[in-house]
Amino acid sequence: xSSDGQVIENSPRAxxxxxxxxxxxLFARLALGGVVFVAGAIKIPTPYKAAAAMRAYELxxxxxxxxxxxxxxxxxxxLGALLILGVFTRLSGLVGALxxxxxxxxxxxxxxxxxxxxxxxxxxxxxxxxxxxxxxxEIIRDIGLAICGFYLYYRPSSRFALDNRGK
Amino acid sequence: xxxxxxxxxxGGRNNQPDPITRWIVIGMVLLVVVIGAVFTxxxxxxxxxxxxxPGASAADGYGIVFNADKSPTINIWEDxxxxxxxxxxxxNGAKIAEVINQGKAKVVFNTLSFLGPESVVAGMGAGCAADxxxxxxxxxxxxxxxxQEGSGTWDKPYIISMATAMGLDETKFSAxxxxxxxxxxxxxxxxxxxxxNINGTPTVVIDGNIIESDxxxxxxxxxxxxxxxLVKYGIN
Numbered sequence: 001x002s003s004d005g006q007v008i009e010n011s012p013r014a015x016x017x018x019x020x021x022x023x024x025x026l027f028a029r030l031a032l033g034g035v036v037f038v039a040g041a042i043k044i045p046t047p048y049k050a051a052a053a054m055r056a057y058e059l060x061x062x063x064x065x066x067x068x069x070x071x072x073x074x075x076x077x078x079l080g081a082l083l084i085l086g087v088f089t090r091l092s093g094l095v096g097a098l099x100x101x102x103x104x105x106x107x108x109x110x111x112x113x114x115x116x117x118x119x120x121x122x123x124x125x126x127x128x129x130x131x132x133x134x135x136x137x138e139i140i141r142d143i144g145l146a147i148c149g150f151y152l153y154y155r156p157s158s159r160f161a162l163d164n165r166g167k
Numbered sequence: 168x169x170x171x172x173x174x175x176x177x178g179g180r181n182n183q184p185d186p187i188t189r190w191i192v193i194g195m196v197l198l199v200v201v202i203g204a205v206f207t208x209x210x211x212x213x214x215x216x217x218x219x220x221p222g223a224s225a226a227d228g229y230g231i232v233f234n235a236d237k238s239p240t241i242n243i244w245e246d247x248x249x250x251x252x253x254x255x256x257x258x259n260g261a262k263i264a265e266v267i268n269q270g271k272a273k274v275v276f277n278t279l280s281f282l283g284p285e286s287v288v289a290g291m292g293a294g295c296a297a298d299x300x301x302x303x304x305x306x307x308x309x310x311x312x313x314x315q316e317g318s319g320t321w322d323k324p325y326i327i328s329m330a331t332a333m334g335l336d337e338t339k340f341s342a343x344x345x346x347x348x349x350x351x352x353x354x355x356x357x358x359x360x361x362x363x364n365i366n367g368t369p370t371v372v373i374d375g376n377i378i379e380s381d382x383x384x385x386x387x388x389x390x391x392x393x394x395x396x397l398v399k400y401g402i403n
Contacts, residue, residue, distance in 0.1 A: 047207050048281030048357050052366035066361045070211060071204040078200035087192045126366040127379060165188050 018157075025158025028148035029083045032096045035145060037080025042123045043073035053125020056117045057106050083152075086161020093152025100146035104139050111135040213358035217351040220297035228359035229352060230277035231293075231302050233267045239400045240273040241266070242372040244365045247289040247309045248282040248316045251388075255369040256310040259393045264303065271402050276306070279360050279368055280353045285314070285321035287353060292326045294349030295340050301333075308333045373400050 043050040051069030055062060079099070082092040107119055116130040119138045156163070222231040230242060243263070245252040267274050280290035289309055296305030308329065314320040323344055330344075331337040343349070364377070371378045371387060378385060378396055386392035397403075 044203070044207075046281055046283060047211055048279065048361070051211075051361055052281070055361070055364055056366045062362060062364055066211075067208065070207045074200045074203040074207065077203075078196045081196050082193065085192060087189050087196075162189055162192060 021155060022157055022159045025089070025152060025155060026086075026160055028093070028151050029086055029089065029158055029161070032093070032100075032145050032148040032152070033080045033083025035080075036076045036096060036099070037084060039122050040073040040076025040078075040080060043120075044077065046123060047073075049123060049125060050120070053118070053120025056115070056120070056126045057110055058113075058115065059106060059109065086158060086163050089152055089158060089161055089163050090156035093149045093156060095149075097146045097149025097153060100142045100149060104142045104146065107135055107138050107142070111139075211354065211358060211361075213355045214351055217355055218348055219352055220294035220302070220349060221300070222297055222302070223294075223352065224275075225355075227275045228277045228363055229356040230275035230359075231297055233274045233276075234270055235273060237270055237273045239374045239402070240275065241397075242275045242277055242363075244277045244279055244360055244363075244368055244370040244372070246279045246282050246286050246368045247293070247306070248286045248313070248321070249368045250313070250316065252369045253310045253313045254388050256307065258388055258390060260307055260310070262390065262393065262397075266397070266402060267303075272397075272400075276302070277356050277360060277365075278353065279357055279365070281357065281368075283317050285317065285319065287350065288323055288326050288344070289321050290353045290356075291347060291349045292330060292340075292344055294352055295343035296330065296335060298343055299335050299339065301335055304333060305330065305335070371396070373397075 047070050050073055051066040054060070054069035054072070055065040057065070059065070060068065076099075079092060079096055082088060083096060103119070103121070110117055110119075111133075116128055116133050117126060118124045118128045118132070119134075120126065121138065152158070219225075219229065220231060222233070223229055224232050224235070227240075228242065228244075241263075243255075245255070263274060266272050278290045278293050280286040292309075293302060293305055296302050312329065323341075327337065327341045327344060330340045363372070365372075371380075373396065378387070380387045380392075385396065387396060
């Protein structure tokens with residue numbers, strides 16, 4: 001890495017490009033981290049709702065679904081905080097991306113099985129009227145966020161990250 | 168300054184990363200996440216040795232039971248703050264009272280409290296009203312005067328004034344509500360709701376079958392729609 005760095009350092013054009021990509025990294029961190037943090041924070045005050053939203057997917061045994069429903073909001077807040085602050089960006093980005101892939105799979109499976117539920121992503125959740133399902137929008141949003149996460153995995157360097165301290 | 172502080176490939180003044188700050192941050196984040204998650208799981212667990220209001224039965228999801236010896240069994244899972252529950256009560260409250268009074272079924276009211284702190288206060292109040300034998304009257308009074316969900320109106324003084332207005336003994340009621348006598352009971356009801364896969368309110372369960380409105384052509388927000396479900400189980 002550091003020998004590559006020297007090469008890049010010598011080329012002003014490449015350096016300009018690097019700087020732009022660093023800003024892109026900041027955008028990816030704040031987009032994924034911000035959404036995940038807010039999604040978690042909204043759900044923390046109403047754990048029953050979060051657990052119910054998880055159960056409504058009918059993917060896990062009841063008690064396990066409730067358990068994950070209780071802990072997921074806290075996990076999201078933690079992950080979101082790490083991404084926003086830019087700590088362990090590469091790992092946080094990967095975990096965030098994998099979480100999104102998991103969400104996409106769960107939503108797609110609910111859709112395919114003909115359930116009519118709200119994703120419960122930002123609170124809410126549970127069964128809703130079939131006309132109110134928004135599976136496609138939810139999946140597109142999560143794909144966008146997954147791309148942010150994978151980008152950070154491949155290129156974790158970004159502006160205003162705690163990871164940059166002391167380097 | 169910022170330009171000197173970027174990623175390793177930029178070659179800043181000092182190529183030795185200083186991980187201490189990062190470890191402190193990740194340590195704090197992990198601490199908050201673990202404590203929060205453990206607290207949430209533990210505080211939503213059902214507990215034994217919990218004070219139950221008169222009529223409440225552990226075997227019936229800690230709901231308040233009317234006509235314990237009758238069948239079929241109707242469970243009504245509700246949250247006093249939920250607007251659909253008010254619709255359900257406005258539509259079918261009288262019918263359910265009739266079913267109870269004429270002994271046509273065992274009816275269990277499971278008070279959930281998942282829509283925020285107002286639901287918890289209102290739910291604890293239901294237990295306190297049951298202490299005075301006025302659970303159904305309290306429930307109806309709350310729905311008749313339901314506030315906007317999450318508006319914060321239903322705090323303890325407000326619920327006490329409502330209970331007083333509907334004729335409950337103020338001293339007894341406020342002593343009960345102010346000491347959170349039935350908070351753990353509500354937690355047990357909620358845990359039972361999780362086990363019973365109750366994911367929204369109101370949810371009507373007859374003899375263990377979850378009957379969902381707006382699914383498979385069922386609509387229990389009209390008297391005819393609800394009665395049609397009752398008839399299926401022999402309640403006329």
